[in-house]
Amino acid sequence: MKLNIENSPLNTVTFDRALLEKISGKNIYQIICILDRISKKIKKEIKSDLDKKLEEFNIINKNNLEEIFENKEQIELSRFYEKFPKSTSIAIQYLLNNKIKIN
Numbered sequence: 001m002k003l004n005i006e007n008s009p010l011n012t013v014t015f016d017r018a019l020l021e022k023i024s025g026k027n028i029y030q031i032i033c034i035l036d037r038i039s040k041k042i043k044k045e046i047k048s049d050l051d052k053k054l055e056e057f058n059i060i061n062k063n064n065l066e067e068i069f070e071n072k073e074q075i076e077l078s079r080f081y082e083k084f085p086k087s088t089s090i091a092i093q094y095l096l097n098n099k100i101k102i103n
Helices: 017-024 028-061 072-082 087-096
Strands: none
Touching: 017 028, 017 087, 028 072, 028 087
């Protein structure tokens, strides 16, 4: 699954409950449960992607311990993932963009 975070808000946004119910055809409780499951999958994918990238740094840095504290590439990677929107925001945006099929 490739993440599409284009229109996902970085900050907390209030969504119209009625709009979410209209789009999904479910009540708000069911929508929250569905979005929770999707959010957990997204969070797991982001974490595994980050772990893979950080593992590369661990392999490189085993030979040179001085680089561990001042690795610019690792700092840039951390900043990139800090700017990522929350997984719940991504899940809600998927619902609003009709990328989630709810039965």
